[in-house]
Amino acid sequence: MANGATTDPDIAACDSVKDLDARIAGCTRLLARKNLPAKSQAILYLQRAQGYVRLRQFDRALQDYDASLKRNPNFAIAHAERAVVYNQIGDPDHALQSADKAIRLDPNYVLGHAARGNALGQKGQFDQAIAALNKSIGLDPKQQWLYISRSTVWNANGETDRAITDLDTG
Structure with a gap:
């Protein structure tokens, strides 16, 4: 750790692309914290949704994409990734x-x-x-x-x- 900086284990877990269960748990713990700005919450919901997608838990992913977009309606990444999930579940109209x-x-x-x-x-x-x-x-x-x-x-x-x-x- 450079200059004595510490890494928040929940942030590290939420950023994990290898351990999806840890990613989901880390994002969930971060979302439980108080006073997070809406745009930060939107990113955390997006990251958790990505974990659910990789685990093929599409219903949960869609819930998190919706939660992300509720906090940041102009989040193009969340809209596009949600479209991908809708395509995967065979819902082209919503996609x-x-x-x-x-x-x-x-x-x-x-x-x-x-x-x-x-x-x-x-x-x-x-x-x-x-x-x-x-x-x-x-x-x-x-x-x-x-x-x-x-x-x-x-x-x-x-x-x-x-x-x-x-x-x-x-």
């Missing part, structure tokens, strides 16, 4: 609402456009889905998972050759 809100808040947010594309793909709106995924790829062409997402939409639309090309790119 689209969350993704669109993330994009309104941050027009260049890659995850917002990708979540929008995945939701539109689930709804069978393939041309719009491809356009949204093209936008996300245009914003960050080095992200392989974006090509994989777009390949899924190409494949669902019967465009196997394009799907394979994206898989080769990704």
